[in-house]
Amino acid sequence: MDRNSHNNNEIINVDEIRKQAGRSINEGAVTADYPLDREMACQLLNEALASEILCVLRYRHHQVIAKGINYPQVAAEFKEHAIEEEEHMMQLAERIDQLGGDPDMNPANITRLSATEYGSSSNDLVTLIREDLVAERVAIDVYRRLIEWFGQGDPTTRRLLEQILADEEEHATDLADLLVTVERKQLS
Template identity: 50%
Template sequence: MAKDYTNDSSFLTDVKTLRARARKQIEDGALTPGYELDPDQVIHLLNTALATELVCVLRYRQHAVTASGIHSEPIAAEFLVHSNEELAHADLLAKRIVQLGGTPEMDPAGLSERSHAEYVACDSIDKMIRENLVAERVAIESYREMIRFFGDKDSTTRAMLEGILAMEEAHADELADLLE
């Protein structure tokens, strides 16, 4: 016979307490008392990731429009796809920053200083592929470190970063294939 767990809340806060806290701290939005990280530090980290994504958007777009040569068309198209996917990552990061009570830093002044990736304009497709691959590898390592930092203390941000990381790994794989 199965045990009845209806009244077993040994690991959960009672509903009345949860409701009372929610009403008392309604202005805090998504940040509840159980949030274990320093929101300012988290917002700073996410703004760094946002800067990295925006630099990647611009670099990929630059490469997409300047790629030339007999085999440039499909590679330029791939760069544009990557640029759009990086922009989607930036949107996710910006929305999470706002959700945590921060302001996304999108001012172009200082963007490259905050970014982990570099903006490198290149004069050949081979160099473009290599620079984009370097940037993807930097992003992969940055996201892995951030995911470890968030651990189980902010599972929402961690899950978002894991999704972005998976896409960055796919980008790196596609770029590595272009070098062959």
């Protein structure tokens, strides 16, 4: 029993952890042993944040301009996705803040930082759905790469990104299904 206690003390030195926590009290959630480059982590998360902001704007725009036979179904899908993208936006902004960064929500920087594009002002439902599907597919690829980068070094951010990725994959599936439905109705 003493042997296990001794090994635990070597692995987890509570006195040292307490001292370090007291010295770095102004750092919030970030501890001295955070293994990643915090500046790079915040930069990457700000790029994801910009993409989410742009997605919210694009989905809201598409929600308003959606016209045609499938208007209620398509507009409702755009609205649902916009709400979820806004949740992602706030989750990313809060995580950047927790890491000691500044969430960049400056409109002048959004399109420059975003991996996705805003899209067109087409009134064609197929075009709108395709633009959103392309954006979701870009987001999926970006989130997979971010998850790999954060890896085991920051499991909190990794889990957040994994949940956002799952939502983006669901959005892509919804849009792919919607695209087939709309294209079929346009052909009949």
